[in-house]
Amino acid sequence: MKYEPVIGLEVHAQMLTETKIFCGCSTKFGSEPNTQTCPVCIGMPGVLPVLNKKALEFAVRTGLATGCTISLYSRFARKNYFYPDLPKGYQISQYELPICEHGRISIIVDGTVREIGITRIHMEEDAGKNIHEDRGNFSFIDLNRAGVPLMEIVSEPDLRSPREAVEYMKKLRAVLRYLGVCDGNMEEGSLRCDANVSVRPSGQKEFGVKVEIKNINSFRFVEKALDYEIRRQIKVLGDGGKIIQETRLWDSGMGVTESMRGKEEAHDYRYFPEPDLVPMVVDKKWTDEIRASLPELPDVKQARFVSGYGLPEFDADLLVSEKAMADWFEAAVKAGGKPNSVSNWMKGELVRLLNEENKSFDDCPLAPEQLAGMLKLIDNGTISGKIAKTVFDEIYKTGKEAEVVVKEKGLVQISDSDEIEKAVDDVIAKSPGEFERFKAGEEKLAGFFVGQVMKLTKGKANPRIVNELLKKKLSS
Amino acid sequence: MELFRLTVAEARKLLDKREISATELINSVYRRIDAVEDRVRAFITLTKGQAAGMARNAGTKIKSAGPSSPMLGVPFAVKDNMCTKGILTTCASKILFNFTPPYESTVTSRLNDEGYVLVGKTNMDEFAMGSSTENSGFHVTRNPWDLKRIPGGSSGGSAAAVAADECIAALGSDTGGSIRQPAALCGVVGMKPTYGRVSRYGLVAFASSLDQIGPITKDVRDSALLLNSIAGHDPLDSTSAPVSAPDFTAALGRDIKGLRIGIPGEYFIEGIDPEVARAVRDAIRKLESLGAVPVEVSLPHTGYAVATYYVLATSEASSNLARYDGVKYGFRAEGKDLMEMYMKTRSQGFGAEVKRRIMLGTYALSSGYYEAYYRKALQVRTLIKKDFEEAFKSVDVIVTPTSPSAAFKAGEKADDPLQMYLSDIFTISVNLAGVPALSVPCGFTPDNLPVGLQFIGKHFDEESVLQLAYAYEQATDWHKRDPDL
Numbered sequence: 001m002k003y004e005p006v007i008g009l010e011v012h013a014q015m016l017t018e019t020k021i022f023c024g025c026s027t028k029f030g031s032e033p034n035t036q037t038c039p040v041c042i043g044m045p046g047v048l049p050v051l052n053k054k055a056l057e058f059a060v061r062t063g064l065a066t067g068c069t070i071s072l073y074s075r076f077a078r079k080n081y082f083y084p085d086l087p088k089g090y091q092i093s094q095y096e097l098p099i100c101e102h103g104r105i106s107i108i109v110d111g112t113v114r115e116i117g118i119t120r121i122h123m124e125e126d127a128g129k130n131i132h133e134d135r136g137n138f139s140f141i142d143l144n145r146a147g148v149p150l151m152e153i154v155s156e157p158d159l160r161s162p163r164e165a166v167e168y169m170k171k172l173r174a175v176l177r178y179l180g181v182c183d184g185n186m187e188e189g190s191l192r193c194d195a196n197v198s199v200r201p202s203g204q205k206e207f208g209v210k211v212e213i214k215n216i217n218s219f220r221f222v223e224k225a226l227d228y229e230i231r232r233q234i235k236v237l238g239d240g241g242k243i244i245q246e247t248r249l250w251d252s253g254m255g256v257t258e259s260m261r262g263k264e265e266a267h268d269y270r271y272f273p274e275p276d277l278v279p280m281v282v283d284k285k286w287t288d289e290i291r292a293s294l295p296e297l298p299d300v301k302q303a304r305f306v307s308g309y310g311l312p313e314f315d316a317d318l319l320v321s322e323k324a325m326a327d328w329f330e331a332a333v334k335a336g337g338k339p340n341s342v343s344n345w346m347k348g349e350l351v352r353l354l355n356e357e358n359k360s361f362d363d364c365p366l367a368p369e370q371l372a373g374m375l376k377l378i379d380n381g382t383i384s385g386k387i388a389k390t391v392f393d394e395i396y397k398t399g400k401e402a403e404v405v406v407k408e409k410g411l412v413q414i415s416d417s418d419e420i421e422k423a424v425d426d427v428i429a430k431s432p433g434e435f436e437r438f439k440a441g442e443e444k445l446a447g448f449f450v451g452q453v454m455k456l457t458k459g460k461a462n463p464r465i466v467n468e469l470l471k472k473k474l475s476s
Numbered sequence: 477m478e479l480f481r482l483t484v485a486e487a488r489k490l491l492d493k494r495e496i497s498a499t500e501l502i503n504s505v506y507r508r509i510d511a512v513e514d515r516v517r518a519f520i521t522l523t524k525g526q527a528a529g530m531a532r533n534a535g536t537k538i539k540s541a542g543p544s545s546p547m548l549g550v551p552f553a554v555k556d557n558m559c560t561k562g563i564l565t566t567c568a569s570k571i572l573f574n575f576t577p578p579y580e581s582t583v584t585s586r587l588n589d590e591g592y593v594l595v596g597k598t599n600m601d602e603f604a605m606g607s608s609t610e611n612s613g614f615h616v617t618r619n620p621w622d623l624k625r626i627p628g629g630s631s632g633g634s635a636a637a638v639a640a641d642e643c644i645a646a647l648g649s650d651t652g653g654s655i656r657q658p659a660a661l662c663g664v665v666g667m668k669p670t671y672g673r674v675s676r677y678g679l680v681a682f683a684s685s686l687d688q689i690g691p692i693t694k695d696v697r698d699s700a701l702l703l704n705s706i707a708g709h710d711p712l713d714s715t716s717a718p719v720s721a722p723d724f725t726a727a728l729g730r731d732i733k734g735l736r737i738g739i740p741g742e743y744f745i746e747g748i749d750p751e752v753a754r755a756v757r758d759a760i761r762k763l764e765s766l767g768a769v770p771v772e773v774s775l776p777h778t779g780y781a782v783a784t785y786y787v788l789a790t791s792e793a794s795s796n797l798a799r800y801d802g803v804k805y806g807f808r809a810e811g812k813d814l815m816e817m818y819m820k821t822r823s824q825g826f827g828a829e830v831k832r833r834i835m836l837g838t839y840a841l842s843s844g845y846y847e848a849y850y851r852k853a854l855q856v857r858t859l860i861k862k863d864f865e866e867a868f869k870s871v872d873v874i875v876t877p878t879s880p881s882a883a884f885k886a887g888e889k890a891d892d893p894l895q896m897y898l899s900d901i902f903t904i905s906v907n908l909a910g911v912p913a914l915s916v917p918c919g920f921t922p923d924n925l926p927v928g929l930q931f932i933g934k935h936f937d938e939e940s941v942l943q944l945a946y947a948y949e950q951a952t953d954w955h956k957r958d959p960d961l
Contacts, residue, residue: 039579043799045572045680046559046581048713078795080841082818089798141803270841272850275684275792277714 002202003237005230006210007159007195008119011172013151013182014126014190015058021125021149022049022092029188033131033142041147043087048276051076055149056099056280057290058181059123062151063100064291065179066118072282074099076123076274081267084141085128093124093152095271099280105155105175106299107167108317116168117156124150151181157196157207162226166219169193170321174298178323186218193217197226198243199233208233209243213257215250225250229257301326309339318347324361328368335372338379345371349392366396374402386459387411414460417469420453423461424469427452439474446470479504480641481958484550484698487644491538491549498534498549501644502527502593505551509595509642512961517617518627518637520556521564522596527551530593537591545590547705552587553643555634556597557604558689559678560584563594567680568612569602571800571807571825581678582713583647583689583706590705595643598633602827603797604654604682606630607899610890611829618886619662620959621925625883628658628899634692635662640961645702646692651682652785653879653903655690656915660878660928663917663957665945666692667699668903670936671910672717674703675710681796683789684715686907695955696916696946700724703938719936727939728946733767735944738871742778743902749881755919755927756877759948763875766947773867773874777859781905782897784860787840787853788908794837800825832893857908864909868934873944876902878915878928902930912938916945917954926954 020027023040039047063070077095103118128146132139153172159165173191176182184191193216198208211233216225233243248257296304298320305316305326320326325346332342350371354364374391377383383391383406394405406412414420427449428435438445446467453466479501482490490496506524513519534549554560557567559577566572580588601611609617609632617632619625620640627636631648635658638646648655650668659666667690674689681687691702707721739760744753764770802808802821809824811817826834840849867874879899889896906913911932918929929948933941949955 039577042804044577044579044805045565045567045575045799046557046577046676046678047579048677048715050712050714080795080798082798082801084801084803084814087799087804089801090795268843270795270838270843270846272791272795272841272846275715276681 001238003199003230003234004202005160005162005197005199005226006157006207007162007165007197007226008157009155009159009165009168010194010196011153011155011169012192012194013153013176013184015055015149015151015181016183017052017054017058017149019052019054020147021052021055021123022147025147027148029190031144033140033144036144037146041087042143043089049092051277051280052149055123056282058149058179059099059121059151060282060287060290061179061294062153062176062181063103063121064287065175065294065297066100066103066105066121068100068103068118068121070282070287071097071099071101072284073097073279074282075279076277077271078274079124080270083127084139085130085143085146087128087143087146091125091127092274092277094122096273097279098122099282105168105171107164107171109161109164109167114158114164116158116164119154119156121151121153124152126150157198162223162230165195165226166223169219169222171298174321174323178295178297189217193222195222195226197229197233199230199237209245211243211245211257212247213250214247214260221250221252224252224255225257228255232257295323305329309333311339311343315343315347319343322361324364328361328364332368332371335369337368337372337375341375341378342371345375345392349389350396353393353396365399367399370395370399370401377402377406381462382406382412384413384459384463386454386463387413390459411460413462414457417465420457420461420465421469423453423456424449424466424473427456428473478508478641480508480644482644483694484547484645484701487550488544488546492544494538498531498538498593499528501549502531502551502595505595505641505643508640512620512640513642515618515623515961516620516636516640516642517615518553518598518633518640518642519596520566520568520599520612520614520633523563523594526563527593527595530591534591534593546701547587548591549593551593551595551644553595553598553634553637553646554584555600555631555646555648557600557649557680557682558584558647559680560594560597563597565597565680566614567603568600568614569800569826569830570613571821573613573807575806577678579678582675582710584678586706595637598631598637598646600633601630601654602830603680603793604630604649604651604687605793605829605833607653607657607896608884608886608889609633609658610886611827613827616886619883620961621663622883622923624885625925626661626886628661628879628883630654630658631666631692632658635659635664635666638662638664638692638694639959641958645694645698647689647702647706648692649679649682649687649689650903650907651686651688651789652907653900655692656903656913656928656930657879657900659692660915660917660930661883661926663926663954663959664692664694665696665699665914665916665949665955666690667703667914667938667941668906668912669703669707669938670717670912671907672715673721673912673936673938674706675708675713675716677710677712681792683792684796685792686785686789688907696914696942696949697725697728699914700728700942700946717936722939724938724942727943730943731767732763732944732947735768735873735940736771736871737763737768737944738773738867738874739770740773740775740778740867740874740876742775743876747880747898748877749921751921752877752879752881752927755921756875756929759918759929760875762951763944763948766951768944771871773871775860775863775867775905777856777863778905780856781860781908782901784853784856785900785904785908786836786897787849788857790833790837791840791850792837794834794841797826797830797834829893860905861909864905864911864932872934873940874932876930876932878902878930882921882923882925882927906932911935912941914941914945916949918948918952919954920957
């Protein structure tokens with residue numbers, strides 16, 4: 001039997017606010033344990049939460065950018081459970097009346113556009129972190145993260161393959177980063193993902209029994225974990241078994257999902273409205289202001305890159321995947337670079353060099369103007385495309401202008417026919433046998449002669465002239 | 477006259493005229509404490525050392541030119557569920573037996589700014605859950621009028637301290653009557669302001685949507701004065717109302733002629749102590765003689781108030797008290813693993829009544845019961861609120877007994893939680909509706925036990941409540957009597 005997977009994602013995104021959601025403590029990552037805490041986020045007796053308006057604004061921004069309806073009346077709720085990293089014994093979250101509902105995000109998989117529904121986006125506070133270091137029988141708790149604002153973005157069960165799930169995550173991450181509401185760093189945990197996945201016989205309308213997978217903390221693992229889980233479920237069903245509704249943990253080391261022991265009984269979180277916070281009444285004027293301040297989002301930018309710059313769809317997709325990359329592209333074009341050349345150099349050489357150094361367009365050492373300057377030198381014949389690769393490495397490393405590098409290193413292309421002819425003659429003289437075969441019609445030897453000439457001129461000979469001269473020699 | 481007998485207003489006058497010093501005043505209060513506290517046992521913590529320093533500072537400020545803040549140099553008792561920086565704050569619970577907050581509640585912070593003198597932290601029912609102060613995790617407080625009897629609760633320590641003149645005035649907190657009922661039983665004035673009038677920041681939460689801090693004082697003027705000091709919006713408490721507080725003393729002395737006072741039939745029911753009923757009826761006649769116009773009103777959902785309250789208050793409490801888990805502060809029992817540590821800490825740290833309420837509330841919020849209990853109770857709460865709105869269309873203030881009986885004997889109801897819960901039957905609706913109310917002494921039973929009269933006002937209309945209560949008080953002598961200690 002053929003099965004179809006049904007996937008929904010719950011994504012937790014840490015908001016990029018300066019301070020925590022209900023107190024004034026810093027949200028900075030990586031500080032000494034418990035140095036960014038106060039009576040409020042430690043959950044001391046008698047203290048009260050006060051909502052950080054920035055967190056609300058970020059949630060509204062995200063909602064507007066994903067086509068959600070913004071609830072003009074929304075409220076917080078308490079999610080009750082005991083855990084040492086949860087200082088109050090409850091998490092302030094939203095349950096009934098979340099801030100955003102009914103949105104969508106579109107993704108492209110195999111050239112097909114798919115609209116993925118967003119059920120809701122709600123705000124909540126993060127918990128702290130338990131530290132189980134080898135210090136006798138004690139565990140430690142770091143509450144620096146407790147109270148850091150999170151958005152939980154819940155998708156509809158609209159995804160039909162692990163690849164779609166990955167594309168959705170990538171698109172969502174791009175949108176969050178465009179909006180400046182989340183840095184999208186999955187390694188540091190600022191973007192986390194739980195997945196609900198089930199399978200059903202192809203053509204069946206009803207959903208199968210779903211399993212929740214937790215602890216998926218990279219794009220690679222989204223695909224791997226889902227692949228594994230789908231195969232597991234299909235096998236269970238194929239063997240005549242039944243899927244149990246449960247929570248499974250992704251073990252990236254073993255590459256498997258495993259049932260979370262001890263959590264067999266469903267949690268009863270005893271949600272109820274948070275009495276310490278008044279309901280949020282969002283004013284239409286304010287949401288309109290936020291809407292007006294939204295940046296151009298990836299989809300719109302992509303379309304503009306295709307129509308405005310004549311880029312292929314695929315290139316445009318890549319360029320808009322990061323706002324910094326798209327901005328870099330436009331700056332290079334503005335500095336005189338031809339869109340297609342800029343794009344080609346970016347996705348080829350530049351991305352390669354950035355990857356080598358583990359850098360991104362946010363901290364790109366090369367200025368867009370440098371690339372544009374180099375492209376000018378190619379266009380006006382000062383340097384060859386081949387030499388340009390050397391020049392590119394150099395301007396990337398040194399920060400110098402291409403013109404300067406070309407001058408310093410004497411890389412100017414030789415377009416002087418006499419000089420090149422001399423080189424051609426030298427090469428022919430050194431390889432009389434090859435030349436005879438070439439003359440006799442072994443055309444593929446053209447490449448050999450061009451290569452030898454280039455070698456002799458240290459790559460500076462204008463390849464067009466080299467070819468012309470070779471042709472001339474052949475017919476002489 | 478002994479200085480400890482002074483009211484806030486009287487003390488202010490004498491201090492400002494420099495007829496007495498703040499140090500003399502606190503010394504007198506402490507002499508009184510030395511004389512009676514071993515019988516009354518109103519306090520959990522006495523802050524004699526800090527008080528001496530605070531009084532000295534107040535003395536310096538009074539001597540310097542310029543007008544004094546209203547509470548400058550005045551000795552106060554504070555219920556032990558309000559956080560005082562650097563001073564033990566236990567909520568009368570073993571689970572917080574060693575808890576010293578590194579922060580100050582907004583109310584005490586405002587009093588600090590005015591230069592008050594903290595006498596000590598008063599006893600209470602553990603986490604403010606109770607009506608007799610017998611649920612304290614530490615000791616039982618006695619009613620100064622009859623030491624065999626309880627002072628009411630949960631602010632029993634504060635009410636007893638005011639009645640026994642162990643302070644000039646006190647702060648209490650009221651979730652279902654915890655200021656008014658002990659004030660009534662101890663023969664003093666207790667006010668629960670409108671929900672949101674006074675900041676809850678630093679008040680250890682029992683039921684967040686019902687808790688409110690208020691004054692317990694020797695007379696109505698002091699109640700207005702103290703409310704002036706603590707009322708007003710606080711950015712640290714999102715539920716504190718963004719409305720400015722008036723000068724509450726301005727209402728005192730206004731003629732009450734023509735004011736319509738509502739008498740709800742539902743509050744004069746069977747089971748009410750006849751002596752209490754008699755005293756309250758006399759009081760209403762007195763108000764009438766002063767020009768007020770009694771009007772019969774109905775609060776039809778009164779009968780559901782106690783049940784509604786015990787669903788909502790316990791639900792919130794079950795969540796509010798989850799933080800006492802032995803992990804971060806307070807009492808921790810050792811356990812072989814995390815679960816055992818949790819269980820032992822909470823089993824040993826909380827008293828029976830607190831555990832009973834945590835279980836009730838956990839049950840009411842549980843999946844499958846939420847709709848039937850919590851949500852239903854919220855709906856009834858709305859109906860109760862509407863009852864008051866309806867009644868206040870035809871009257872200015874509602875007058876009722878504060879408590880169905882005078883102070884009962886220690887142990888009398890301790891084993892019968894339902895009977896105990898009914899002692900708040902006249903005060904609970906007020907918290908559910910969020911309206912302000914004040915209890916003022918209105919007579920004595922033949923056993924010489926005080927009886928309280930409750931005035932209930934519209935939202936944010938403490939002024940009418942104070943106006944009527946003051947008029948009544950001025951026309952009677954009940955507040956002038958002192959217990960024989």
